[in-house]
Amino acid sequence: MGKYIVHRLLQLIPVLLGITFMSFAMMRMAGSDAITELYGNKGAVSQEVIDAKRAELGLDQPFLTQYVSWLGKMMTGDMGISYVSGKDVFDTFISKLPATLLLTILSILLTIAISIPLGVLAAVSHDRITDYVLRFFSFVGNSMPNFFVALLLMQLLAIKLKWLPVISDGITIRSALMPTLTLAIAMSAKYMRQVRATVLEELNKDYVTGAKARGVRQSVILWRSVIKSSMLTIITLLALSIGSLLGGTAIIESIFMWDGVGKLAVDAITMRDYPLIQAYVVWMAVIYVLVNLITDLLYHALDPRIRLGVSKE
Amino acid sequence: MKEPTVRVQKIRKDTVRIRLIIFGTLAILLLICSVFSEYLTPYDPYLQDLANIKAAPSAAHIFGTDRYGRDMLSRVIVGSRTSIYSTLLLVAIITVTGTMIGVFCGWHGKWIDVVLMRISDIFLAFPGLVFALAVAGILEGGLQNAIIALAAISWPKYARIARSQTLAQKETPYLKAVRLSGCSTMKIIIKHILPNIIGPILVTSMLDIGTMMMELAGLSFLGLGAKPPTAEWGSMMSDTRSLLTTVPWVTMAPGIAIFISVMIFNLLGDTIRDYADPKSRGR
Numbered sequence: 001m002g003k004y005i006v007h008r009l010l011q012l013i014p015v016l017l018g019i020t021f022m023s024f025a026m027m028r029m030a031g032s033d034a035i036t037e038l039y040g041n042k043g044a045v046s047q048e049v050i051d052a053k054r055a056e057l058g059l060d061q062p063f064l065t066q067y068v069s070w071l072g073k074m075m076t077g078d079m080g081i082s083y084v085s086g087k088d089v090f091d092t093f094i095s096k097l098p099a100t101l102l103l104t105i106l107s108i109l110l111t112i113a114i115s116i117p118l119g120v121l122a123a124v125s126h127d128r129i130t131d132y133v134l135r136f137f138s139f140v141g142n143s144m145p146n147f148f149v150a151l152l153l154m155q156l157l158a159i160k161l162k163w164l165p166v167i168s169d170g171i172t173i174r175s176a177l178m179p180t181l182t183l184a185i186a187m188s189a190k191y192m193r194q195v196r197a198t199v200l201e202e203l204n205k206d207y208v209t210g211a212k213a214r215g216v217r218q219s220v221i222l223w224r225s226v227i228k229s230s231m232l233t234i235i236t237l238l239a240l241s242i243g244s245l246l247g248g249t250a251i252i253e254s255i256f257m258w259d260g261v262g263k264l265a266v267d268a269i270t271m272r273d274y275p276l277i278q279a280y281v282v283w284m285a286v287i288y289v290l291v292n293l294i295t296d297l298l299y300h301a302l303d304p305r306i307r308l309g310v311s312k313e
Numbered sequence: 314m315k316e317p318t319v320r321v322q323k324i325r326k327d328t329v330r331i332r333l334i335i336f337g338t339l340a341i342l343l344l345i346c347s348v349f350s351e352y353l354t355p356y357d358p359y360l361q362d363l364a365n366i367k368a369a370p371s372a373a374h375i376f377g378t379d380r381y382g383r384d385m386l387s388r389v390i391v392g393s394r395t396s397i398y399s400t401l402l403l404v405a406i407i408t409v410t411g412t413m414i415g416v417f418c419g420w421h422g423k424w425i426d427v428v429l430m431r432i433s434d435i436f437l438a439f440p441g442l443v444f445a446l447a448v449a450g451i452l453e454g455g456l457q458n459a460i461i462a463l464a465a466i467s468w469p470k471y472a473r474i475a476r477s478q479t480l481a482q483k484e485t486p487y488l489k490a491v492r493l494s495g496c497s498t499m500k501i502i503i504k505h506i507l508p509n510i511i512g513p514i515l516v517t518s519m520l521d522i523g524t525m526m527m528e529l530a531g532l533s534f535l536g537l538g539a540k541p542p543t544a545e546w547g548s549m550m551s552d553t554r555s556l557l558t559t560v561p562w563v564t565m566a567p568g569i570a571i572f573i574s575v576m577i578f579n580l581l582g583d584t585i586r587d588y589a590d591p592k593s594r595g596r
Contacts, residue, residue, distance in 0.1 A: 014431055014434075014435075015434055015435055015438045018431070018432070018434075018435035018438075019435055019438060019439065022435065023447075026447065026448065026451055027451070029451070139576070139579070139580075140576070142523075142579065143523060143572055143575040143576040143579050144571075144572050144575075145527040145530055145531055145534075145547075145568075145571055145572075145575070146527075146531070147530075147531060147534050147547075147550065147551075148550070148568040148571060148572060151550070151554065151557060151564055151565075151568065152565075152568075154557060155557055155561050155565075159557065159558050159561075243440035243441075246440050246443065250442060250443070250446055250535070251442075251531050251534060251535060254535065255554075265443075265446060265447075266446070266535055268450075269446060269447070269449075269450030269535075269537065270450075270536065272450075274451075277447050277450055277451070278447075280443070280447065281439070281443060281444060281447045284439075284440055284443045285438055285439050285440065285443070285444075288438065288439070288440045288443075289438050292438075
């Protein structure tokens with residue numbers, strides 16, 4: 001296990017370097033740096049002033065040198081200042097992060113509460129009417145873009161029924177309801193399918209037939225064995241989806257005016273606030289990679305088949 | 314659980330075939346609609362009829378009109394061309410590039426395989442839309458750039474599949490025989506490897522059409538794809554979002570259009586997967 005952790009941590013290094021390098025290169029390709037942003041719209045600035053500033057900011061250095069010094073600064077949380085607001089990028093980003101994490105956690109919880117029971121139900125009533133109805137709903141949910149779901153919910157819950165505010169009035173549970181619901185609907189549709197497939201696969205294994213033959217009750221087989229052993233796969237799948245959720249929140253946050261990093265990023269993109277976009281890409285990727293790592297390690301720690309080295313590793 | 318009887322297997326095979334015909338026809342109809350969209354519209358989709366703005370759905374305007382009095386039905390029909398074409402183009406791009414890279418890696422092996430696969434690891438490490446958002450933002454929006462952005466993050470999946478399939482093919486006796494008989498690399502790849510590995514790749518790309526359509530529409534919705542006044546479903550929805558309280562139909566019409574097209578392509582993808590791989594049926 002210890003060896004495995006070290007192996008995984010070492011694997012992370014090239015990936016993290018690649019992520020940061022690509023984000024850095026992307027911003028350079030954008031053809032805009034701090035100089036053009038500083039002096040771009042202030043009329044004529046003499047070349048000497050520009051050159052002096054360029055040297056001061058280290059922009060006259062070779063590309064790789066710039067990357068290394070940028071990477072060093074980024075590690076200490078110094079990602080420059082926003083072109084638009086003039087505030088520190090890292091601080092702005094961190095101040096918006098809790099709102100997004102709250103939304104992510106709430107929607108994961110809701111997804112678990114919806115998709116696991118329904119998925120198990122669909123698997124148990126395989127090829128019967130309940131299964132077909134649930135599969136139909138999962139299919140419909142899978143074919144709707146999340147912004148369409150958001151607008152439908154808005155129309156129904158906020159405008160027709162007037163239960164909830166149309167746009168969020170701060171970070172409150174009440175205004176978190178609609179974005180959470182939107183994200184959870186799309187995710188549940190997807191995960192219900194996977195839960196169903198996982199449980200079905202487990203139900204088709206020989207030990208289930210064996211237990212049935214020995215007269216073990218269906219409900220005991222289901223709860224004691226099948227659900228227990230399929231849960232691990234399901235939880236892993238859910239944890240891995242955190243990444244797509246973090247990205248998917250961008251659209252939802254800007255629709256509902258939820259003040260998180262997704263909305264921050266979309267605003268930054270419309271304002272061409274490159275340092276902020278860069279912070280968003282780098283930190284989202286880092287969070288994603290770390291979540292994946294933790295999931296993977298947990299999976300290894302929890303599954304006795306892997307922990308005890310039964311399967312080939 | 315017992316194995317299905319031969320009779321049941323045959324019935325299932327027949328239903329898959331019927332589904333394939335139905336959904337295939339629907340998809341083709343959708344494509345025909347988008348090709349001939351200009352001739353199918355009851356009104357000029359860009360004609361502003363200011364005397365008749367925000368009209369409720371009626372017999373004359375089935376989806377009503379928007380705030381410039383443009384007929385929504387005509388705009389949705391014309392929008393199908395932009396949305397469906399760009400999605401198919403995107404899927405074609407990622408399938409071809411991904412497959413080419415994957416086959417090359419699998420065949421060549423050595424350091425080039427290691428380097429390209431590490432690069433694909435990096436792309437896979439970005440949470441999908443996050444990176445697409447940033448790329449589309451830096452490239453300054455536009456439909457073409459949205460396609461580039463999504464293509465940049467989506468090819469690794471195909472490269473992975475193509476690579477593993479190529480590696481498996483490489484070890485088969487017949488391919489060793491072909492190599493021994495002195496067949497050129499180009500010919501081996503095109504005549505022997507590609508036909509054998511293309512199945513799973515095409516199934517994946519069929520299954521991806523729906524997702525890609527939603528992601529492209531999402532970027533357009535954020536203003537990073539097609540720009541108004543071009544009729545595109547995603548941008549039409551964000552364009553008319555502020556009218557949701559007063560005239561919901563102008564926002565809902567393109568949404569329903571996306572929903573129906575995605576559903577048709579998803580159904581077709583599922584059916585093709587079932588057809589190609591009977592084991593996955595009913596899963």
